[in-house]
Amino acid sequence: MDLIVNKVAESGIVTLDLANYLPVYEDVVTFDIKPFLFREMILKEKDFRDAMKTHDWEQYKDKNVAIYCSADAIVPVWAYMLIAAYLQPFAAGMYFGSAEELYKKLVTDAINTIDITEYTDKRVVLKGCGDKAVPEIAYVAATEKLRPVVKSLMYGEPCSTVPIYKQPLKK
Numbered sequence: 291m292d293l294i295v296n297k298v299a300e301s302g303i304v305t306l307d308l309a310n311y312l313p314v315y316e317d318v319v320t321f322d323i324k325p326f327l328f329r330e331m332i333l334k335e336k337d338f339r340d341a342m343k344t345h346d347w348e349q350y351k352d353k354n355v356a357i358y359c360s361a362d363a364i365v366p367v368w369a370y371m372l373i374a375a376y377l378q379p380f381a382a383g384m385y386f387g388s389a390e391e392l393y394k395k396l397v398t399d400a401i402n403t404i405d406i407t408e409y410t411d412k413r414v415v416l417k418g419c420g421d422k423a424v425p426e427i428a429y430v431a432a433t434e435k436l437r438p439v440v441k442s443l444m445y446g447e448p449c450s451t452v453p454i455y456k457q458p459l460k461k
Contacts, residue, residue, distance in 0.1 A: 303413045303448045308432055309422040311400040313393070317382065319350060320389050321373060323359040331363045342372055347380050354383045356392040394427045401431040410439045416454075418446040 326341045328334050357373055359365050370386060377384050385392040416432055429445070436443055437455050444451035 303415055303444075303451075304409060305415045305417050305448055306404075306409070306432070306436075307417040307420060308401065308424045308428045309417070309420045311397070311404070311428065312422060312424065313354070313396040313400060315393060317353055318356065318389050318393050318396070319353045320356045320358065321350070321377070323357075323365055323369065323373070324361040324363070327359075327361060327363055327365075330361050333363065333365055333369055338369060339372070342376055345376070347376050350377055350380045352380075352382050354385070354392055354396060355381045356389045357384060357386050358388055394425065397425055397428050398431045401428055401435060404432070404435060406435060406439050409436055411441050413442045413444070414440045415444045415446060415448055415451050418452075 323333075324330050326333075326338055328337065355377055357370055357377075374384055383396075385395055414436060416429060433443065433454065440455070441457050442453065443455040444453050446452050
């Protein structure tokens with residue numbers, strides 16, 4: 291009787307599931323300056339400062355906050371700084387831009403925490419299918435991080451991969 295050999299298991303391929311590095315999207319919230327503007331277009335310093343003093347900053351506790359203005363208004367830089375100063379004791383982090391931009395930054399930051407020593411000189415597959423949708427930026431960041439150290443980099447599943455990079459033979 292012929293033995294069934296699991297060639298995938300014997301291949302030495304290491305699978306990296308980037309979904310394990312995704313931040314929780316619910317931890318990303320926004321702070322829009324628009325409601326704090328006079329007629330949603332002019333920032334009056336005294337009114338703005340008063341509104342910031344009485345605003346409920348506790349709602350941002352342990353959240354990543356995207357600060358932006360959805361109105362087509364001229365907002366002085368100090369206003370964003372004032373918001374950041376009030377957020378700092380509560381928020382996990384803050385970012386100037388949209389929630390989507392902040393999420394992408396958090397994904398990239400998380401990918402950058404990968405310890406590359408465990409992938410050095412290995413054949414690595416970035417998992418392509420899973421329960422969570424992994425944004426493209428995660429794959430780009432992981433490729434940038436891993437390419438200098440891996441023997442080869444692939445996308446997909448160990449049984450069906452798309453080659454991305456293969457280290458040249460050393461002479």
